[in-house]
Amino acid sequence: AQSVTQLDSQVPVFEEAPVELRCNYSSSVSVYLFWYVQYPNQGLQLLLKYLSGSTLVKGINGFEAEFNKSQTSFHLRKPSVHISDTAEYFCAVTRNQAGTALIFGKGTTLSVSS
Amino acid sequence: EAGVAQSPRYKIIEKRQSVAFWCNPISGHATLYWYQQILGQGPKLLIQFQNNGVVDDSQLPKDRFSAERLKGVDSTLKIQPAKLEDSAVYLCASSLPNGEQYFGPGTRLTVT
Numbered sequence: 001a002q003s004v005t006q007l008d009s010q011v012p013v014f015e016e017a018p019v020e021l022r023c024n025y026s027s028s029v030s031v032y033l034f035w036y037v038q039y040p041n042q043g044l045q046l047l048l049k050y051l052s053g054s055t056l057v058k059g060i061n062g063f064e065a066e067f068n069k070s071q072t073s074f075h076l077r078k079p080s081v082h083i084s085d086t087a088e089y090f091c092a093v094t095r096n097q098a099g100t101a102l103i104f105g106k107g108t109t110l111s112v113s114s
Numbered sequence: 115e116a117g118v119a120q121s122p123r124y125k126i127i128e129k130r131q132s133v134a135f136w137c138n139p140i141s142g143h144a145t146l147y148w149y150q151q152i153l154g155q156g157p158k159l160l161i162q163f164q165n166n167g168v169v170d171d172s173q174l175p176k177d178r179f180s181a182e183r184l185k186g187v188d189s190t191l192k193i194q195p196a197k198l199e200d201s202a203v204y205l206c207a208s209s210l211p212n213g214e215q216y217f218g219p220g221t222r223l224t225v226t
Contacts, residue, residue: 004156036217043118043205043217044157090156099145099211101170104156 002027002093006105013112015083021076021108023091030096033074035065038088038107047089050074051096061085086112116140118218120206126224132194135221139187139208145169146183147215148191149205157205163189196225 007022025031032051036044048059055067065076074091088109092102119138127133139146144165149157160179162169165186174181178197183189193200203222207215 041219041222043219044207045217046214049214092156099164099169099209101147101159101162102149102157102215104158106154106156 002029002031002095002103004091004093004103004105006089006091006108008108009106010109010111013081013110015112015114016080018079019077019081019085019110021089021091021110023074023076023105025072025074025091025093027072027093027095031093032096033065033067034092034094034102035059035063035074035076036090036092036104037061038090040087044090047076081110081112083112083114085110118206118208118216120204120218120221122221123219124222124224126226127196129198129225130195132192133196133223134190134192135204135206135223137189137191137206137218139189139206140216143208143210143216144186145209145211146189147207147209148181148189149207151203151205151220153202160191160204193223196223198225201225 003026005024034049035047050057050067058064088107091105094100146163148160151157160174161171161181163183166183181191203220205220206218209215
């Protein structure tokens with residue numbers, strides 16, 4: 001079975017500062033990894049995904065993440081955040097098989113202030 | 115391209131009442147998922163359909179929850195009777211065979 005741990009429940013940062021949201025996973029099989037963002041009263045939107053290949057993955061809105069197999073991590077980074085990045089961020093994992101359900105972490109609340 | 119549609123967006127009921135949620139997936143998406151998101155937690159899978167067949171319902175509380183996907187398109191999720199702990203956002207998602215899931219806006223259920 002797979003599991004996901006998001007190490008920080010809340011991350012407050014100032015506008016234009018860099019940010020890292022941490023995610024560790026556990027699995028006995030190869031996995032696909034995802035980051036989703038959820039704005040208030042909205043559904044989940046895919047930020048980026050790692051399926052295979054390059055371990056540095058670039059997504060929408062200037063976010064990127066690095067897959068580290070030895071440390072079983074998939075941390076999300078952005079070099080300069082905006083007020084509009086304030087949202088809930090979820091790391092998720094599936095078995096590396098098409099059509100399998102996502103297993104989510106508990107989420108990290110990113111709060112960007114001016 | 116239209117996204118995943120869900121209705122209603124909000125629902126308030128009393129415990130022991132019944133409630134139903136509706137989901138219309140993206141056209142052509144054979145796989146449909148229902149997730150439950152309790153406040154402060156990540157979404158948790160309740161049931162997964164492939165066309166109109168159930169792939170995984172291992173975490174669905176079958177004594178009170180039921181779901182169907184007639185004709186392999188729309189889906190309904192029902193709770194009967196509701197308990198206080200069922201208060202959550204119910205998310206529907208659909209996907210193509212490559213597995214990328216697209217989520218609807220969710221239905222926020224409050225049980226009083």
